[in-house]
Amino acid sequence: MTMEQPTIGDAFGDMITDAYAVRTGIGPRPLAGGRLPRPVIEVIERDDGLINGAPADHYLDEPDAWQPHDHRALRLCRGHVLDIGVGAGRIAIELQSRGMAVTGLDTSRGAIEVSRRRGLRDTVLATVDEYARAAARYDTFLLLGNNLGLLESRERAPVMLDALARLANPGARILAQGADPYGTSDPVHVGYHERNRARGRFGGQLRLRLRYRMVASEWFDYLNCSAEELETLVAGTPWRLTSIDDRDRPYYLAVMELMR
């Protein structure tokens, strides 16, 4: 007897839909085998066989439960804001409630649906590249909740940064929250970083997929990089890295400003 492979689908969206149902009681809740309530868990596989589970509820956290750098990021928002990888709308809904113009972008249909049910009015189901063909223009781009990782790789980062420049008003900024992966002494991670570098990848260039119940995402790169590595990625793009706030190390908040 061998294991069936999971179906490729919107694992993140299915997970966030269930997490929303568990937190609010709205919509069908995931049916556990038994009677006891169970938190919704995000399961992440890495290509070296590492698997990790973490409660998904934080995607729905209200501002009082946020990390300090999220609050500091919000104070830097101005003008029309594009929240990239909006997820359950945690950040975008707060900006909207403060009267700011904010658009939530995600590639997960389930995430967009949950964001809208939670009250986010302006949402886009698309990749950054697809959306860069639109006429919309923004003053602030958000990559919060570790979404600096969406820069993916040495190859992908300049393409994405160019796409954001096409969507940008003059003087626009990117606020991106990253995580420096190199403080660990865990041999599982240190060895992974070394094997990555031997293949020409960034040490913290994770190859991941999400799994939720019967569904898996496609494999994707997600970049945990140091501030120094980020600086090399931004060089040669229309953006300039103007500040790194690393008070919540190993997490940091990077500000990039458009050079026009």
Add this chain to the structure above:
Amino acid sequence: MTMEQPTIGDAFGDMITDAYAVRTGIGPRPLAGGRLPRPVIEVIERDDGLINGAPADHYLDEPDAWQPHDHRALRLCRGHVLDIGVGAGRIAIELQSRGMAVTGLDTSRGAIEVSRRRGLRDTVLATVDEYARAAARYDTFLLLGNNLGLLESRERAPVMLDALARLANPGARILAQGADPYGTSDPVHVGYHERNRARGRFGGQLRLRLRYRMVASEWFDYLNCSAEELETLVAGTPWRLTSIDDRDRPYYLAVMELMR
């Protein structure tokens, strides 16, 4: 790029060791990539591709956090007790503290080590079959925490029940907590039950493996059966099913008594 397969090992033991470290601060804690504390999560894969994560901390729960049927089971213990699948020693340590003679049996080296560190004095690292060759004799056998599932299958259950009879004093009883899986309307589970039956298995005869970080257990059968199915399993063995306490449906506490 393909995914590496996880190493086969003591996934349960590794998980319980980390859960113990997180709860007590004793021993090295699992190194998360970041700075935020993370609960230890048990990840269970089923052979149809279903994956589920659940916090592992409950294995260490003190009696005030237990389910009501666990307390009712303890009131039925008498004489020398063998706790089968002792895990982190949750039940056995409480019995020991009440002055009862209790042995904790597990096939997980990590689980036995955590039980001993938590103070359990009498432990055995073995399968039931291996231990049935020993000279020890017991008056009560515990299969709590859903460990009725260790009966596995139609083929395995009578073999295990015979082994327990060899370890039994006259008048011994088995206290086993099971879960009736057939109350669900979730098509993922209903379909699984149907495919199981079509292959001659019990509907709730789950084929599972645990995963924890880089390690996976072997695949194993774990039986969620109804009380009626349990009755058919016990027939023809040296045991008699004398009561089912299903006040905490779908969970139930079965009592089996030795017919000599």
